[in-house]
Amino acid sequence: MSDSLATVKNGQLQQNSIQEYLETLPKQTFDKLYTQPATCLAALRLLPPIAKQIVMRLLYTQRPVLKADVEAWCFQEHRSDLRDSLKKLAKMNICTETGSEHLQISRIFQENMHNALVGGGTHASFGKPADTQDKYEVDIPFLDRYASEAWEAVLHYLVGTPTEKRPKAVGRLLVASGLQEQDGRSGATDDERTMITSKGFQFLLLDVNVQVWSLLLQYLELAERQLQMDIVEVLNFLFQVGSLELGQSYSIDPLTDTQKMVLEDLKWFGLFYQRKKKSSRFYPTRMATSLTSGSMIAARKPEEGHGYIIVETNYRIYAYTESPLQIAILSLFVSLQARFQNMVVGLITRDGVRDALAKGITADQIITYLTAHAHPEMRKQSPILPETVVDQIRLWEMERNRLRVSRAYMYNDFPDIQEYKQLSDYAEPFGAILWKNDKKRILVVTEEGHEQVKAFKKRKQAAKGIPGGGGHGRAQASPLTSR
Template sequence: MPALQRPSEADKKDSPHALLPFLQTQSQTTLTRLYQRPSSCLSVFRLLAPLERQIVMNLLWLESAIATSTMVAWVQRDGRKLYEEALGNLSRLHILPNSAAKLALNFTFKTSLRQALTGGGTSGSFGVPAEKDEHSGPSIKTLDSFALERWETILHYMVSSGTGQQPAKPSQGVLFLLQRSSLMSSFHGGPLQITSSGFQFLLHSPHAQLWDLLLQYLHLAQERQMDLVEVLGFLFMLSTMELGREYLTENLSTTQGVLLEDLRDYGLIWQSKPKSRRFSPTRLGTTLTSSSPPLPTTISASSGPLDGFIVLETNYRIYAYTDNPLQTAVLNLFVSLKYRFPNLVVGMITRDSVRRALMNGITADQIISYLITHAHPQMRKNNPLLPVTVQDQIRLWELEKNRLKSSEGYLYTAFTSQADYDLVLNYAKQLDVVLWENAAKRCFFGSLEGHLRIKEFIERRTQNSNS
């Protein structure tokens, strides 16, 4: 039996998958039902951190529980803290029991994961493949094109909102989810526009973007009283399917049938027609729980430092070496574009362009972060990477916009004596609701939340004085 190894520095820095905190909030009954599906157990195992996967594999083939003291003996002294954290995470997923005396995998999880690794069984949790014929379904190239088209439609709609352009609209279900997740918002009853959270969303990788939306879908599914186990089970089943293969819809539940229609809008599933008895997962679907790229070509606004394409000069001029329409559209959110060539876009960061971005909820730090993330390799030789004058000016333009703040509240004035003013002011300060005060004029401004308590305090003082 192999000893538990100390995690590498890279493993320590890996943050947990976005889905795991959501799973940890579910009840033991829900997770046990989910673990009855071998595909779900395999998918959850893929999402675990390296040390957590190692613990599971050390326990998977044991027929009886092992003493905790024996397990601890395998761990190096300086790795104890990480080991305890891993046990805690597995316990919250109900993969391990809460008992401190002995360790053993959840029986349902162990049985299903064994089956997933060794094969066998007729549960159909990995999907029911359709028989191949002369019409054997779409090619992988067709699936990739479909996924790209659907995903680009969503991102293009986000970055083009509020710019006067008329991009293709995603489905109503997608638009509702974008608004529900605060990635887009309707300001003052107008059309949907990208928010600060939406711009930050564009900085993420396609894989992270997809799970951001799917997590919102899971929360929405709970509100719609959909069977969460069916929804999660279908997503996990998709992630274990074979790319380029067709699968039958007959064994899908009613909930999964609804899910099938919704996921078409995101490009995770391809069907020749809406009522087809067959479907094919795209690369977006088959990589949900893997580390493989979810798209054949990274069309996300976040492509990483190695693919940097932006050169920023001290005179605020930007040269973007790209022919990607999406990256150009993102730049247009905070840059005044001047010229466009086949593989080059030239523009200026101006006060008006930054103010326009700030009005859309984009912050100065997000603009600077985007420029740093996508800086050209030649720019990365500079120290600091971006010109300090440009960074400072972007932040000054933000401060200029934020100089004035409006707050709702009440102005308290006309006190009969200095003693009354001091008494009420001190009481308001104890409540931490004083926004402004002027001792010379005996007045202060309090927030809306504290008004009722201040009013009651004044009324009590008045009654006591009258009595």
């Protein structure tokens, strides 16, 4: 893998879409992006239906169009949708207002969108097919298997059960995305130094297409801010591969050095197949060629016929699966007891759920996962999961969350009851006291109230002529953790 991900730092997974990311880019960046016909076509695919209609109607106009004429293209009840589409087109720098009454399509976008539709211009925007026969040619079923196995290996790495050695940069991207975090346990080995987070478990619940874009968005952030890549070249390459033909090999010669680096990075995630690092050709997989299709933009609900989990009222789970990944995900919160050829048996236990909660996984996420992957037989009943199991999982979470850890300070060694009473009476009205014992003359105050109590104590001691506001034989404050 290239060194382009080697300097990744901790960050957070971006939850926005590729459209929202593009809308944050400046006009100068759009002007460069739209010099590539493939990028213009990808931008059109990302637009909502009404915005697409507006673009296609303005595409062959040579003069600005009256806004009133554009609004007349739809019924009155859809005017708000049209205005929203116009705002989106403006943010994407495709169509902008000229004056207060006219709309103008971007000339750069217009010209290169023409080229995309009619095949005009001299460019390799849609890739350059390899012009020689591949001695090691691969077919579409091979590419599908390769992409599936590569992506599953990434998810295994996320769950903490790596099936094969992945470049360290893959792990760094997962940490930067907030899907994993450093494991603070002493004695953890190199392979155990990261563990899945609550965001990571939520990531597993997403459609694979949304998972891919989530990581790509984080990759874009890192490429621009930390890796000093040209974001225009990175985006143009991603949009280009979205228009490539599945099963066709493409030459790497037209790619820039930055784009070759992106190719090297993303092939570990299953987007590209390259037989060797120095190979002069690459194959885009279905994951890459579908990047700008509708299925890549929004999550799909799990198909009801593909559930595999049965949950019984006695907390026993039967999972009809042979997938090591699905079994590894279950093991995050289920105590597995037996494994057969096409099924595993486990038990939802207090310890298992608490282990998951310790990783930041929530009770709602566990319940959502079990519901989303419930067996078709389970879906015939309402509610899908046994209520006793759902309630117990939530109770275990409440049990864990009932204690709140906060810093506090303990005052003791008061020389007399009078000084203890003065400090206690001062701190109590503004809620600084967490706990006190009058008999033993002990006060525990909040971290926020400590400074005020300490200042009051110093003033009282200064009034008595005690230098330094403390010393031997006076009440002392010690930091501690309260629950």
